[in-house]
Amino acid sequence: xxxxxxxxxxxxxxxxxxxxxxxxxxxxxxxxxxxxxxxxxxxxxxxxxxxxxxxxxxxxxxxxxxxxxxxxxxxxxxxxxxxxxxxxxxxxxxxxxxxxxxxxxxxxxxxxxxxxxxxxxxxxxxxxxxxxxxxxxxxxxxxxxxxxxxx
Numbered sequence: 668x669x670x671x672x673x674x675x676x677x678x679x680x681x682x683x684x685x686x687x688x689x690x691x692x693x694x695x696x697x698x699x700x701x702x703x704x705x706x707x708x709x710x711x712x713x714x715x716x717x718x719x720x721x722x723x724x725x726x727x728x729x730x731x732x733x734x735x736x737x738x739x740x741x742x743x744x745x746x747x748x749x750x751x752x753x754x755x756x757x758x759x760x761x762x763x764x765x766x767x768x769x770x771x772x773x774x775x776x777x778x779x780x781x782x783x784x785x786x787x788x789x790x791x792x793x794x795x796x797x798x799x800x801x802x803x804x805x806x807x808x809x810x811x812x813x814x815x816x817x818x
Contacts, residue, residue, distance in 0.1 A: 693719055693728045700735065709743040734765055737772055746780035749773075774798045 700715035716739070719732040737752035753773035757766060774797030 689723065690726070693723045693726045697728045697732065700732070704735070704739060709739050712739055730760065730763065730765070733760075734769065737769065741772055741776055746776040749776040750780075770797065770800060774800075 696715045696719050700712040700719075703709075703712035703715065713736060716732040716736045719726065719728050720736070723729055733752065733756050737749050737756065740746075740749035740752060750773050753769040753776070756763070756769045757773070760766060774794055777794035777797055
């Protein structure tokens, strides 16, 4: 009986240490990605964020990593990746408190990616559609006035 109790206590201790170790790993990768972002090393930052997303998908940092990944792709002018990351987030996390930002980021990526709007209007139409979705779903949010201006 005492052996079972002792064994249970040891297992609980090991699992709690494992959780702390995992949390430290995730925090390390997230902080490293922020450092790399500040240095302008976008690809290194994205690599760290992708580790969080793939190895720790249920951590609190996973949502932050998804948002930051989309943002880094946007500022790196890789608009297609920014759009797909935003769409993935919108599809998987429609009730998240930052989903309005991802709608905005997607619309803005479509908007700035349009090259020659007289010849190719797919990006312009997608940007318009995305801004309209943002306005209709989040009419009271801070991105709405800017979105109305873009239309």
